[in-house]
Amino acid sequence: MSAYRTRLEASVETIRWLLLQGLPFRGHDEKESSLSRGNFVSLLTLLSQHDPEYSKVVFKLAPGNCQLTSPVVQKDIINACAKETTKAILEDMNGGFFAILADESADISDKEQMALCLRYVNKKGEVCERLLGVVHVPNTTSLTLKSGIESLLMEHSLTFSQVRGQGYDGASNVQGSINGLKALILEECPQAYFVHCFAHQLQLTQVALAKKNSDCGWLFVDVLAPLLNFVGGSPKRKEFLREKQAQRVVEALSSGELESGTGLNQERGLGRPCDTRWGSHFKIILNVLDLFPSILESLDKIGEVSNAIDSNKAQALTHLLMSFDFVFVAHLMVSIFGITNALNVALQKRDQDIVNAMAMVDVTKINLQKMRDEG
Known part of the structure; x- marks a missing residue:
């Protein structure tokens, strides 16, 4: 024994x-x-x-x-560890109120899984976010998601009457004002106020408005997307860009244009922007402008050693990047996103309060209006 x-x-x-x-x-x-x-x-x-x-x-x-x-x-x-962990979370909640945070995603076997997190104040007065569990849902309709959340709460002796807040992404099946998950839970518990992630909402708003503008849409869809697909679609082409970038950094360091030190002169990449990744559009424009000479040199090198089709693509991208329209719109987007990115970063801070956040939104709007009038 x-x-x-x-x-x-x-x-x-x-x-x-x-x-x-x-x-x-x-x-x-x-x-x-x-x-x-x-x-x-x-x-x-x-x-x-x-x-x-x-x-x-x-x-x-x-x-x-x-x-x-x-x-x-x-x-x-x-399973025993999971039960003990859940038991510790419930004891830490001490039967108090909590907010629910839920999101669904398909796993590697293409089965929809929904993760449910609880946000509460523990006995020490600290705000905690803990994963309660993951439950399989046959589909992502609002009724199915509500049923999954309710079953998971009941499994741990929790009810909707204890819910004081709810937060999800921007999908219509959860945010809908009539049949959305938010509305269904509000019917049972009117105190469960819905809060959308401010930084997430700001990013989605920026992307939606940018797509409606023809010049901005041209920049991201017709220039940057083909550039990222062409250069980033082959390890060999990526290596061309790395080599040109390294050469320019060495030349700048030897001539005194750049300073050497820990954390300086890091390698920059051309990662694809994502509609829900904060600041990704701003970062990709900054990287393209910073690597502009290296990108042009690497495209020339690719055109020399590649077949006729890739050579034509490289030349076409070079003509687009050398155009006045690209340079002007890219620098304009840097100025605009530079203003909104400061707000994006601030809204992601853990210690941010709603009053300060609203004040920062007003400052951002004033700066954007000032740029429109005087820029």
Whole structure:
């Protein structure tokens, strides 16, 4: 019995560490002759090598039917850890009110999964956000999502009457004022005020308005998108850009145009902007303007060594980048996004309050209007 308990403790300690780090357990080949046996077996081996008590009861020294390393045993221990973690969260809430944060996404097997987080004030007066659980939903309609949230809350003896806030993304199935998830929960609990992420909302608003402007749409859709697809679509083309960028940095350092130091002159990339990633459009324009000479040189190099089709694409992109329209619109977008990006960064701070946030919104609007009138 003592050996069984020690063996179980070794497996539990191993699993606890892997869970805290969010690491996978299983390896492709867990045989003793394998060089990569997976994180669980490797960590358990390391633990037994440094603890004489564990080394006496694990692996070969354990009975063949009681090694406590099988996937079934691992899942049982993981479920026990999940229950203990949830129990600690509920005790920390102490039966108080909370807000719910939910989002849905398809997993690798294309099954819709919904994650539910609770936001509450603990016994120490600290604001906490904790994951309550992940539940499978057959579809993403508002009724299905509400049913999934309600079942998950009831599973832990929680009800909608304790909800004092709700937050989701900008999808219509959750934000709809008539049949959306927000409205359905408000019917049961009028105190569950809906709060949209301000920075997220600002980013989506910027993108929506930018797409309506022909010049801005031309910049992102007709110039930057083909450039990112062409240069970023091949490791060889990326390497051309890295080489040209490194050459220019070395030349600037030798001539004294740039200063050397820790964290300075980092390599810049051409990552694709995302409608929901804060500041990504601003960052890509800044990077393109900063790498402008390197990009032109790399396009020339690509045109020299590539086939006729890629060479024509490189020349077409060069003509677009060299045009006055591109340079003017790009610098105009830098000025506009520079104003809104400061607000974006400020709204993402954890210690931001609503009064200060509204004041910063007013300042941003004033600066944009000033740019429109006098810029």
